[in-house]
Amino acid sequence: MKYILLFVCCTVATLAQAQRFATRDARISFLSETPVEDIRAESTEASAIMDLANGQLAFQVPILSFHFPKALMEEHFNENYMESERFPKATFRGTVSGLDPAQSGAQNVTAKGVLEMHGVAVEREVSGTMERTGSGWVLDAQFEVPCAAHDIDIPKVVTENIAEVIAVTLHAELKAK
Amino acid sequence: MRGWIVGALALSCCALTHGVNAQDDLMDFFDEGESPSVVTSAFKAGRIINVQSPETSGKGEMNFIIAHRFGRISDGWYALFGLDNAQMRMGLDYGVTDQLQVGVARSSFGKTLEANVKWRFVEQKKGGGSPVSLTGYSVLMRDGMRFPIDGIVRKDVHRISYVHQLVVSRKCSPELSLALVPSLVHRNLVDNAEMANDVGTIGAGFRYKLNNRLSVNGEYHYLLPRPVEDDFVNSLSLGLDIETGGHVFQLHVTNSRGMFERAFLAETTSRWQDGDLYFGFNINRVFQVGDRR
Numbered sequence: 487m488k489y490i491l492l493f494v495c496c497t498v499a500t501l502a503q504a505q506r507f508a509t510r511d512a513r514i515s516f517l518s519e520t521p522v523e524d525i526r527a528e529s530t531e532a533s534a535i536m537d538l539a540n541g542q543l544a545f546q547v548p549i550l551s552f553h554f555p556k557a558l559m560e561e562h563f564n565e566n567y568m569e570s571e572r573f574p575k576a577t578f579r580g581t582v583s584g585l586d587p588a589q590s591g592a593q594n595v596t597a598k599g600v601l602e603m604h605g606v607a608v609e610r611e612v613s614g615t616m617e618r619t620g621s622g623w624v625l626d627a628q629f630e631v632p633c634a635a636h637d638i639d640i641p642k643v644v645t646e647n648i649a650e651v652i653a654v655t656l657h658a659e660l661k662a663k
Numbered sequence: 664m665r666g667w668i669v670g671a672l673a674l675s676c677c678a679l680t681h682g683v684n685a686q687d688d689l690m691d692f693f694d695e696g697e698s699p700s701v702v703t704s705a706f707k708a709g710r711i712i713n714v715q716s717p718e719t720s721g722k723g724e725m726n727f728i729i730a731h732r733f734g735r736i737s738d739g740w741y742a743l744f745g746l747d748n749a750q751m752r753m754g755l756d757y758g759v760t761d762q763l764q765v766g767v768a769r770s771s772f773g774k775t776l777e778a779n780v781k782w783r784f785v786e787q788k789k790g791g792g793s794p795v796s797l798t799g800y801s802v803l804m805r806d807g808m809r810f811p812i813d814g815i816v817r818k819d820v821h822r823i824s825y826v827h828q829l830v831v832s833r834k835c836s837p838e839l840s841l842a843l844v845p846s847l848v849h850r851n852l853v854d855n856a857e858m859a860n861d862v863g864t865i866g867a868g869f870r871y872k873l874n875n876r877l878s879v880n881g882e883y884h885y886l887l888p889r890p891v892e893d894d895f896v897n898s899l900s901l902g903l904d905i906e907t908g909g910h911v912f913q914l915h916v917t918n919s920r921g922m923f924e925r926a927f928l929a930e931t932t933s934r935w936q937d938g939d940l941y942f943g944f945n946i947n948r949v950f951q952v953g954d955r956r
Binding site for chain 2: 508510533535537542544546548550553554555556557558560561562564565566569571572574577579643644663
């Protein structure tokens with residue numbers, strides 16, 4: 487009897503393993519919108535992984551992978567604001583709720599967890615959509631990041647050029663791992 | 664019954680280890696994909712003070728540099744500590760790629776025109792790859808002064824001189840960057856027959872960040888032995904970089920008055936120990952004129 491149970495247990499573990507979906511080229515872009523100028527940047531080097539068995543979801547993006555239309559903006563972003571050498575990555579780890587793996591079509595989900603960037607971890611609840619595709623899941627989300635919450639200091643002289651709250655857009659195509 | 668208990672125990676154990684592992688496992692996925700990343704912004708501007716840093720203009724970026732070296736500080740009130748009397752250099756540096764830059768400049772010192780090219784051909788990387796960045800710089804200088812009327816026949820080619828250098832740089836920490844800069848100076852014409860046409864220098868420079876917008880910089884160039892005694896001395900400069908957003912202001916004190924390579928590397932005549940110093944600045948203003956992608 488106990489052998490059967492051990493077998494079942496191991497099978498469950500293996501099944502759980504197969505319910506992992508991941509990508510290394512998720513897209514994260516952001517927009518700082520002010521009357522003076524709009525600053526956009528995008529990274530296509532974000533990684534994401536999700537475990538359907540327990541709903542755990544994690545994102546990670548190298549700060550240096552965000553590219554801007556102007557090289558100087560990129561330098562300022564890394565050197566003055568994000569201090570990307572000291573804090574090279576932004577991460578989110580949390581749990582997704584409201585997902586029905588059997589359902590087809592886009593469904594609204596919520597991820598609750600911790601967003602860490604610029605060395606400051608903030609509890610966040612982010613809503614987005616997930617949609618089952620042939621080989622995995624497509625995940626889309628939009629959320630806002632207030633600079634002050636992550637100790638990102640914007641000097642007075644540039645407050646007209648840089649928004650206090652940054653709009654972030656995220657698109658990940660997760661494939662079975 | 665005993666079987667059930669053992670089984671349940673095994674199951675919960677399994678589930679527990681799985682549960683504990685799950686989050687770490689997820690993060691492991693990120694570590695697996697780790698690749699070496701380029702270390703950027705070792706220095707703030709294209710020059711540490713006088714000498715080239717490893718930085719180049721980004722792709723499509725035009726950097727306008729306006730630099731002044733005033734007169735001797737030791738001239739005192741009479742010349743307002745040198746401010747009455749400025750040498751000027753205006754330059755444009757354009758980024759062909761993020762690593763390759765071409766530039767032109769004009770200095771009032773010797774009425775010198777320059778054309779230069781700079782290429783960072785090895786990037787410093789973190790997590791594997793090169794521990795230093797390597798940047799090559801070559802500049803052609805044309806002396807624009809009228810030839811003296813002394814009976815000696817000079818041709819236009821005699822106005823030309825070249826400097827080739829290699830910048831070996833390492834950003835040691837977010838605050839401290841170092842550079843080692845060996846240079847070769849070639850002059851098509853020198854003042855007298857004994858003087859060597861070629862002279863080498865070994866230079867070193869640093870940048871230390873005080874905060875995100877302010878850094879202390881310094882550089883020193885040692886003139887390698889020459890065949891004959893001359894009046895030329897080693898160049899030493901100390902300064903501050905101030906970043907204001909669109910501009911980088913570099914303020915410094917130096918014993919070299921010329922702002923192009925031949926002048927400050929090989930033809931510096933003022934000495935720190937005599938108090939013959941010049942106050943000066945470089946202002947860098949960047950314009951994005953071309954497409955980045």
